[in-house]
Amino acid sequence: MKHVLKITVEFGDCDPSGIVFHPNFFSWFDAASLHFFRDSGIPSWRETLLTHGILGTPIVSTRCDFRAPARYGDQIEVHTCVSEWRERRFTQHHQIVKGDTLIAEAFHVRVFAGPHPDDPERIRAVPIPAAFREMCDRKYPPQQQASG
Amino acid sequence: MKHVLKITVEFGDCDPSGIVFHPNFFSWFDAASLHFFRDSGIPSWRETLLTHGILGTPIVSTRCDFRAPARYGDQIEVHTCVSEWRERRFTQHHQIVKGDTLIAEAFHVRVFAGPHPDDPERIRAVPIPAAFREMCDRKYPPQQQASG
Amino acid sequence: MKHVLKITVEFGDCDPSGIVFHPNFFSWFDAASLHFFRDSGIPSWRETLLTHGILGTPIVSTRCDFRAPARYGDQIEVHTCVSEWRERRFTQHHQIVKGDTLIAEAFHVRVFAGPHPDDPERIRAVPIPAAFREMCDRKYPPQQQASG
Amino acid sequence: MKHVLKITVEFGDCDPSGIVFHPNFFSWFDAASLHFFRDSGIPSWRETLLTHGILGTPIVSTRCDFRAPARYGDQIEVHTCVSEWRERRFTQHHQIVKGDTLIAEAFHVRVFAGPHPDDPERIRAVPIPAAFREMCDRKYPPQQQASG
Numbered sequence: 001m002k003h004v005l006k007i008t009v010e011f012g013d014c015d016p017s018g019i020v021f022h023p024n025f026f027s028w029f030d031a032a033s034l035h036f037f038r039d040s041g042i043p044s045w046r047e048t049l050l051t052h053g054i055l056g057t058p059i060v061s062t063r064c065d066f067r068a069p070a071r072y073g074d075q076i077e078v079h080t081c082v083s084e085w086r087e088r089r090f091t092q093h094h095q096i097v098k099g100d101t102l103i104a105e106a107f108h109v110r111v112f113a114g115p116h117p118d119d120p121e122r123i124r125a126v127p128i129p130a131a132f133r134e135m136c137d138r139k140y141p142p143q144q145q146a147s148g
Numbered sequence: 149m150k151h152v153l154k155i156t157v158e159f160g161d162c163d164p165s166g167i168v169f170h171p172n173f174f175s176w177f178d179a180a181s182l183h184f185f186r187d188s189g190i191p192s193w194r195e196t197l198l199t200h201g202i203l204g205t206p207i208v209s210t211r212c213d214f215r216a217p218a219r220y221g222d223q224i225e226v227h228t229c230v231s232e233w234r235e236r237r238f239t240q241h242h243q244i245v246k247g248d249t250l251i252a253e254a255f256h257v258r259v260f261a262g263p264h265p266d267d268p269e270r271i272r273a274v275p276i277p278a279a280f281r282e283m284c285d286r287k288y289p290p291q292q293q294a295s296g
Numbered sequence: 297m298k299h300v301l302k303i304t305v306e307f308g309d310c311d312p313s314g315i316v317f318h319p320n321f322f323s324w325f326d327a328a329s330l331h332f333f334r335d336s337g338i339p340s341w342r343e344t345l346l347t348h349g350i351l352g353t354p355i356v357s358t359r360c361d362f363r364a365p366a367r368y369g370d371q372i373e374v375h376t377c378v379s380e381w382r383e384r385r386f387t388q389h390h391q392i393v394k395g396d397t398l399i400a401e402a403f404h405v406r407v408f409a410g411p412h413p414d415d416p417e418r419i420r421a422v423p424i425p426a427a428f429r430e431m432c433d434r435k436y437p438p439q440q441q442a443s444g
Numbered sequence: 445m446k447h448v449l450k451i452t453v454e455f456g457d458c459d460p461s462g463i464v465f466h467p468n469f470f471s472w473f474d475a476a477s478l479h480f481f482r483d484s485g486i487p488s489w490r491e492t493l494l495t496h497g498i499l500g501t502p503i504v505s506t507r508c509d510f511r512a513p514a515r516y517g518d519q520i521e522v523h524t525c526v527s528e529w530r531e532r533r534f535t536q537h538h539q540i541v542k543g544d545t546l547i548a549e550a551f552h553v554r555v556f557a558g559p560h561p562d563d564p565e566r567i568r569a570v571p572i573p574a575a576f577r578e579m580c581d582r583k584y585p586p587q588q589q590a591s592g
Contacts, residue, residue: 010327015455016462016516022207023174023456030171031306044369059170061213066206072460073340158475159311160319164368166312179454192517220312221488318503319470326467355466357509362502 003036003080003140011072019069025104026062029094032078033057033108036092040136052129053114060089064106074098082142083107085133088125093143151184151228151288159220167217173252174210177242180226181205181256184240188284200277201262208237212254222246230290231255233281236273241291299332299376299436307368315365321400322358325390328374329353329404332388336432348425349410356385360402370394378438379403381429384421389439447480447524447584455516463513469548470506473538476522477501477552480536484580496573497558504533508550518542526586527551529577532569537587 007028015021037057038044048054070076076098083093089111096103111125112132136142155176163169185205186192196202218224224246231241237259244251259273260280284290303324311317333353334340344350366372372394379389385407392399407421408428432438451472459465481501482488492498514520520542527537533555540547555569556576580586 008327010323011330012323012326012459012465012467014460016458016460017204017206018460021175021178021456023171023178026171026174027169027306027308030169030308034307038369056165058165059214061211063209063211065209073334156475158471159478160317160471160474162312163308164310164312164314169308171308175454175456178456179452182455186517221482313500313502317471317474319467319474322467322470323465326465352461354461355510357507359505359507361505
């Protein structure tokens with residue numbers, strides 16, 4: 001019941017110690033977050049900008065534990081769900097696994113954001129559209145998680 | 149009294165929303181962590197592997213808040229200190245600033261690690277050498293931080 | 297008859313102009329090159345280092361044309377074959393396509409390399425093992441290409 | 445008389461073979477290309493979009509030779525000049541050096557591009573403004589290069 005994104009760890013994802021350079025985990029979490037919304041049926045941000053004044057879900061904060069290394073050639077998966085919805089922010093829970101091994105686990109707080117009405121250069125959090133939340137919850141039921 | 153690493157944000161560091169793609173912040177924190185040790189006088193990991201059985205300081209966990217965006221052309225700085233030493237782990241505190249603006253702030257827990265005696269493919273945390281800790285503390289006095 | 301690697305272009309692969317930041321194409325070519333050998337049946341470089349003194353196929357030179365942009369969400373493919381084998385070097389031909397559209401095309405000259413006998417820090421090109429070449433040719437027949 | 449961009453090779457720029465993962469060279473060439481124009485006095489692309497309908501200088505093709513490896517901790521420089529101006533395209537010549545050692549050398553063909561008048565999603569090459577060319581030539585005289 002979680003969203004699953006499959007990834008092959010490539011040679012260039014790894015550093016001189018032979019394991020994944022950890023910033024790449026955040027690239028994969030970010031990809032998983034976006035695919036989660038797309039696969040829930042929420043239109044692209046290009047469309048929601050016109051329909052809802054929403055241009056994306058920028059990250060506000062993260063907590064992440066790195067449990068085990070991954071190496072090139074490894075087939076890994078990012079498992080994603082929402083662990084909490086609030087009025088203007090939500091928490092996505094990501095687990096990267098390799099078979100039965102937990103590689104990394106993160107809680108990302110994000111907002112739905114749109115252009116600031118007073119200054120198009122800035123953005124601001126907007127209330128999360130109920131319809132979007134329902135689409136996500138139907139496809140990937142939220143799961144409370146002990147968050148560390 | 150903190151370690152300072154200067155960085156220019158490049159075009160390719162930014163994503164289609166025009167701001168730094170956040171995984172790059174973790175690359176910069178990682179570079180700052182390594183420069184912190186080198187600039188404290190600790191030899192390269194190539195040497196410490198031979199002298200102390202230490203091959204680096206892998207990350208165990210992170211907490212990071214993203215406060216304000218950075219854009220290409222921005223001159224930013226990573227300010228780094230140690231906020232806590234324990235027997236086998238330590239916390240580095242990083243702040244990325246642009247002038248007076250705080251862009252991002254992170255607490256990274258790391259260990260000093262070496263090859264596992266039973267399996268050269270694995271690594272394990274080792275006690276932090278007192279001499280290394282003293283070298284760091286002399287150059288960059290540790291600073292307790294409210295860690296969120 | 298070419299090797300095909302499927303890739304989804306992610307948000308973070310793109311730059312502020314909204315299209316793929318071109319260095320990422322080289323990461324994908326590199327992944328395709330490695331998968332080409334693995335899928336031809338050639339063992340991992342970890343094994344060939346022991347059996348053949350070969351640690352990989354470092355790149356010597358490239359020529360690449362960028363024909364059309366790719367954007368996030370695009371499903372692209374890297375099509376790879378060998379366009380020329382010589383005694384100590386070979387040329388891999390890569391095409392990145394999106395449906396019928398050619399996005400980028402590259403010719404990469406690479407060598408099979410191993411540790412230098414006089415200095416383990418350096419590497420040197422070694423003759424390409426006939427068995428390796430045959431494995432590749434059987435799976436992905438070489439195709440002469442007008443190379444620009 | 446060439447533009448010089450100084451770079452420190454970081455741990456995360458390198459791959460499991462311990463040397464720079466070659467796609468990173470293209471990120472550094474790209475940064476050098478942009479700094480070349482800024483340091484010649486050409487305004488940011490945000491401004492030139494309004495004044496000249498120019499949004500940047502996308503790459504059309506590259507040829508690159510990789511001569512020697514670079515490792516983390518290395519201080520390297522990207523030396524950049526223009527080797528040829530044509531009406532709608534130009535060639536930038538980049539050399540990455542470490543002390544007296546040539547690490548990599550590239551010729552990048554680029555265009556000055558702006559939005560296509562018929563379709564804002566597309567771009568097209570525009571004639572290179574004479575004033576821009578003069579600004580570059582005054583600061584960094586073009587140098588003909590044997591291009592391989």
